[in-house]
Every structure is written in C-alpha cells, then in structure tokens.
Amino acid sequence: MGACVCVCACREQRLEQDRELSSWRQRRRSLHRSLKRLRADLQERLSSLVLWRGDIHLIEGMFGTGILSYFSFLRFLVLLNLVIFLLMFSFVMLPIIIAPHAGGNVTFNQADGQNVCSVYPTSARRGLVIFHEHITDLLSGGGFLEQTYLFYGYYKVHAISFPGFTYNLPLAYLLVTVAYLCLSLVWIVQRSATGFKRNLIQDEDRFQSFCNKIFAGWDCCITNEDAARLKRSSLLYELKTDLEEERIKQKIADRSRKERCRIYTIRLILNVFVIAVLAACFYSIYRATIFSQKAQMEKMVQICYLPSIVITLANFITPLLFSVIINFEDYSPAFEIRFTLMRCVFMRLTSIGVLLFSLWSQITQCKEGPCLCGYNHQLYSCWETRVGQEMYKLTVFDFIIIAAVTIFVEFPRKLMVNYCGCGLMRWWGQQEFAIPQNVLEIVYGQTICWIGTFYCPLLPAICTIKYFFIFYIKKVSLVNNCRPATRPFRASSSNFFFLVVLLIGLALASLPVMVGVGQINCSQACGPFVNYTVSWEVLPRTVSLLPNKALRDLLFALASEAVAVSLFVITCVGMFYVIALAGAHKRVINQLREQLVMSGSARNLKVASSIPEVALSETPHPDCSCPAGCRPAGLTPPPGCECIHEGVNVSRYCEALWVI
Amino acid sequence: MGATASHLGKDLLSEYQELTFLTKQEILLAHKRFTELLSREDKNLPDPRAPTEAILTLPELKSNPFRERIVRVFSTSESRDGLTFEDFLDLLSAFSDSATLEIKSHYAFRIFDFDDDGTLDENDLEKLVNCLTGETDETRLTPDEMKQLISNILEESDIDKDGTVNLSEFQHVISRSPDFVSSFKIVL
Secondary structure, eight states: OTTOOSHHHHHHHHHHHHHHSOHHHHHHHHHHHHHHHHHHHHHHHHHTTSTTHHHHHHHHHHHOHHHHHHHHHHHHHHHHHHHHHHHHIIIIIHHHHHTTTTTOEEEEOOOOTTOGGGOOOOOOOOSOOOHHHHHHHHHHTOGGGTTSTTSGGGOOEEEEEETTEEEOHHHHHHHHHHHHHHHHHHHHHHHHHHHHHHHHHHTTSOSSOHHHHHHTOSOTTOOOHHHHHHHHHHHHHHHHHHHHHHHHHHHHHTOOHHHHHHHHHHHHHHHHHHHHHHHHHHHHHHHHHHHHHHGGGGOOHHHHTHHHHHHHHHHHHHHHHHHHHHHHHOOOHHHHHHHHHHHHHHHHHHHHHHHHHHHHHHHTOOSSSSOSSSSOTTTOTTHHHHHHHHHHHHHHHHHHHHHHHIIIIIHHHHHHHHHOOOHHHHHHOSEEOOHHHHHHHHHHHHHHHHHHTTTOTTHHHHHHHHHHHHHHHHHHHHHHHEEOOSSOOOHHHHHHHHHHHHHHHHHHHHHHHHHHHHTSOOOSSSSTTTTSSSGGGHHHHHHHTOSOHHHHHHHHHHTSHHHHHHHHHHHHHHHHHHHHHHHHHHHHHHHHHHHHHHHHHHHHSOGGGTOTTSOOOSSOOTTBOOOTTOOSTTSOOOTTOOBEETTEEOGGGHHHHHHO | OOOOSSSOOHHHHHHHHHHSSOOHHHHHHHHHHHHHHSOTTGGGSSSOEEOHHHHTTSHHHHTOTTHHHHHHHHOOSTTSOOEEHHHHHHHHHHTSTTOOHHHHHHHHHHHHOTTOSSSBOHHHHHHHHHHHHOSSGGGSOOHHHHHHHHHHHHHHHOSSOSSSBOHHHHHHHHHTOTTHHHHSOOOO
C-alpha cells in the first residue's frame, strides 16, 4: 500500500503510477492486482471456517482481549489434540482396521504358555452384569473397556503383511509417539515465536511499561457499556498499582542492611516451609497411589479414584496457601504474582510425575528380590494398560471436577450474591474469571494427555471432546457468572505465559514417556512389543535388518556418543555467538540513542555558533530551496525538502532559521 | 465517487478493496451500516456525509473514550464534522486486522494529539490519561500520580529529551509495544 494513508491519496498515487507505465507493464500490474484480490477472497472464505469465530468475537466484545487469549488458547489445544489423534489413528489403528478388507494378513504376537510372563488373565466380567458395574467400568477404564482399542494391551500385533509390503506395527507405534511429541513442540514454538521475540525486546525495560499501558491500553473492540466502564476502572487500578510498585521499588532500594538481613531470613524460612508443604503433598499422593493399587482387587470406584482426589485436593489447597505466604515475603507486586504462579505450576505438573513414579515403583517391585520378567508380572500382567487406565481416570475425573465446580459452586454463588444481600455474600463477591488458574487446569489436562497417549491411544480423542465441552462450559459460566478480574491480564504477555507453561508441561510429559519407552521392560503378555525387552529396542533391530549396509552404518553412527557430543558443542557455540551479537546490538542502540539526544539538544541551541556561514534572519536564506510547505519549528521538513547553502545540506537547520 | 443508491457498484467495490485493507464482505457491511446512519434526505445526495452525532451512536464507537477525536481525525470536511463513506472506509481500514503498524501508529498519533500541534506534550498526555480512566473526580489520578505517570511516559518515549513526543518517537515506542496491534482494532 506504500506510504499513502487514506483512500484519496492512494487513488491519486495509483493513477499517477499507472500513467507512467507502458501498456505491457499495466497489463502485468492488473494481473498482479487480480491475483491479490483472489488470494484475499480465498483467505476470507477460509477464515470463516475457523472454529468458534462468532463466540470468540462475542467474548472479545464483552471482556476484552485478555480473556479472549484464554479461549483462543483452548481452541489451539482442541486442534492440537485432534491432530495427535489423527496421527495415532492413521498409523496405528487404521492398518489394523482395514487389514481384513485390503487383503492384509495380521500376524499376532505368539503367546507361548510356557513363559510365565506372558499370562494375561482376562478381566472381562462373566455372567450376569449389573448395570452399575458398566458405569464403574466406564469411569475406571476396567472391565469391558480393558481389552479394546482404548488401551495399549489390545495392540498385540507383530506385523501386517499387505500384498506388496509388510507393515511393521511396533515400529509405527513407537515412531508415532516420538512424532506427536516433536509435532507438539514445533507447533508450540512456532506459535510462541512472535511473542517470544517481543518479550525479549521488552524485557530490557520494566516488567510492564507505562507507554504500552497508556497508548495501547484501550481495547477498541469492546462494544458493551458495562464492559467499558469496568475496563476504565481496571485501567485506573492497574495504573495506580504500577505507580505504587515503582514507589515500593524505590523503598526497597533504600533499605538498610539490617532490614535486608531480616527480609532474607524470613524468605528463607518461608521457602523451607513451602518446600515442606510440597514434600508433604507429594508423599500423600505417593501413599494414596500405593494404597489404591493394593486395594484395586476390590474394584471399588472410590478407591480407584483416590489418587485423583488427593491430587485435586492438594491443587486446591496449595494455591491458597502460597498466596497467603507470599504476603510475608515482601516482594514487589509484579514479582509476587509471577512467583506464586510458578509455584502453582510446579505443584500441578509435578504431582502427575509423583503419581507415575509411585506407579512405577509398584510395577518394578517384586516380593522376592529382582523381578523375573523385569516387572511384577503377578500383579501387573499388562502394566502399560494399568498406567493407561490411571491416565484415563485422571482425565475423566478432571473433566467431572471442572463441570461440577461450575454447576455446583459458581451458579449457586451467583444466585446467592444476587438475591441474598447479607454481608458475607457481599464480601465473597461475584466470581472472578481467574485466568492463571484456568490456564493451569487445561495445561494439566494436556500434560496428562501427552503422557497417556502412548499407553491409551484413544486419549487424544477423549481430550478433544473434553476441551470442546469445556469451551462451552467456561463460556456460559463467564457470560453469566463472572466479572472481569480487577488486575487485568494483558493479552500479549498472557499468550507468551500460556505457551511457556505449555512447554514446561510438554517437557515434564516427555520425561515419563522416555523412561517408560527406554528403561522399563515392556510387558510380555500384551501389546506390540512382546518380542522385545524394552520398547525402544524395535528401532535398532529394524535398522540392523535394513538391506543397505552403508545406510545401516550411517544410522548407527548418528546414534553414537561422538555425534551427540559434537552436536551439543556446536549448539553451545551457536548460542554464545547469538548472545554476543545481541549484546553488540544493544550497545549500538545505546550509542545511537545518545547521538540522538545530543543532536536534538544541538538543534535547540542557538545555531549561530555552529554554522557561521548561514545568515540568521526572519526569512530563509535565498539559497535555501525549502518550499513554502516547511512548517514551523519542532517538525522535520517533509521529504524532498532540502536546503542547500554553499554546497552544504542544511535542511535540519531550516527550522532553526525560522525560530530565530 | 460515493454511493448514492443503497447498492455499491461492482468496479467501485473492487477499487475500494484494493485501496484499503478491507475485504469485500467488510466493505459491503460498512456500506450497509453507513447508509443506516444517513437521514432520508441525505441518502439521495451524490456524496452524503453522515453527521457526527449519528456516527457516535455506532456500538463500536459508543463505548470508546476517543470517539470524538476519531471522528475529527478521519473527517475531511472543513469543520471536521461528519464522515463521508470514504472517510468511514478509511476509519475501518486503519482499524482493521490487516492494517500495517505504520498506518495504525500514524492515526493513533493524530488521535492522541488533542491540540493538533503535531506533538504530544504534557497537556495532551494528561487529557489522554483522563480519557482512559474516566472523567469523574473519583476516577482520576491524583495530581502527584499524574505527574509521576507523565514523567515515566516521557522517560520511556522521549528520545531526544525535548519534553514532547513527536511522530517518529511515538512510532518507535509503539513498535515495541506488544498490545498495540490487538487493541487498536475495530471489526464491525
């Protein structure tokens, strides 16, 4: 569009340009324009297919872009889960399903009865099954659900031989696991790339700059009068808080040494207390898991869900505790929020890790010394399915809790606050849509999905449906029950924050998956990896069976330590180079800034001392070719306006002449 | 030029599509909303001008604290009152999703420049902050807070330390502001 800013100017500019061109160039230009128009129409049509566009536009109008970013994050997770599911489905389930129809021959893993490890007692209920037992099975993933496509144990396929080629299912299963983790990583990084660049540039200033708040403070998409009023008050609150924070920072810098020692001791004690609380929570999760595994024989639903209940309780109490503790630690308000949030993130995501660790300690622990099959085959004949069941239960319970809290806590709260004017209700107030806690909830669910997909291949589909419903639950709750938070969450930093937390979740999720795939012996009674010691072994074995010797050697060399170490060294060197470059650029920027300040102050001084040749008068020098458009002092002359006096370009002194 | 009937010509539509950042659907919707604002006599004029009071009734502008400044800036009439359809398209184009940062910051600067002198000085900034927080007494900042805020803003944006923010300094600080693009947006 060039430099023109309005329709008339653009039209004139375009007509002028058209006049100058030859007929061939004109034809090429009109072709170029019609192509652009076609592309714009196509983009418009594609954008109308975007999921939930109308709902999100409505939310944006009522609550602004901070809460909007939560909902577009939710939409992103729905898409991510759908893609992961499609990946899993097309490479693992589809070949099994179409094998009979496409003339393929499925070779199942041999279950030789001699080997005691490969005994897999069926868990299907026999005889007359009471209805509520079906519900129990649905909620706990056991019973009739255990031997279905839902869990790892069902895929007891060695290979599928289609006419023409053989499909190695164990290899596909492993590669799809690696692929979905890498795909998630790439997609998240790509989405956060823009936010990351901005945050890097912004971080050299304060945490939240004032200019950003004032010049970009008003969300022009707000259409609702109430929302506008609330936005005004939240902006006022934010400005007051930030000015207050600046005064506090000044106070902190003025602290005496004695005060500083006192503060540090308090902080140390409180941090130890926080660590003790976390350790207590983790220990209780550990004990609850072991208890529920031991009591699994009774098949009572309450016992099944005990780990999930303990995790949810811990995640409910600890944020309250942290927000109380942080008041005594005397940080600046902005840092307080960040630090509390980091503690909550750590608590939530590590609790899953503790659950898995306690599960694995049970699985690899046998009564008499080291285990015969590498795992406890008496209690866990198919341990991967059990892990999958735990992940399934966590997902289902998470969804039930979110729905139940909305229906049984938020709606009654709104009714009570609106219709019962007593003091307690007024103090409790209307529900605030707390973005950080909501984001942590869904990141927690996504982490479970990433860990569980290896053990429960249909879990991404379940998560897609779950997030789909959560969108509508949250939207209804937001529109009917909530008022915007008093401390607003900025859209830009929130996008970055969501994706950083999601990346932490991904990192924490890949650890258990890697340990499960590479360390623990896979079960001999079920699943695709019956013929291997660990699941990862399928890859080296396939490579060693490749016909091409050179390729084989290359692939083995790539996996060796030499390559890994040199890659690491190269990455480090590259990182240091980029950091050094950034530092050099910062120094150049500072120098240019100083130069600007100096030249600006030079401009404000009387010019007489610096350019004696230029005559000082009321009207510009006759040699000055400034047209009449040169405006009065303070503005730069428009482009194309140059004052030349005795061969020297004195344009920037043009206005100085006017001043005098 | 302009649309007299309630129907926009096809070649005019494609011309507008090229000259602005709006898509065909958005231009047609804008035309519909614009003709709703016109009074019955004005509809038959060759280049009708919607009065400011009618434009300020649009829900997208009604809650905006800068609505009067926006209409003034985009108006091409002598008295800076009322918008023609092309002015209206300019407005929507500058506030659209696909407008460049340069265009947005150029217009934002003109909107925030309350005294139209080409720079943002302390009075402009004070009026700007009062617009944002509200006009009543309990929603204003105290004079001390206002002074602290304005000195912070000038410290961050005034590079040549002349006490005012000119267009290039404003564009520089906007280019580093991550929220600007998403907040300076109106979609009908």
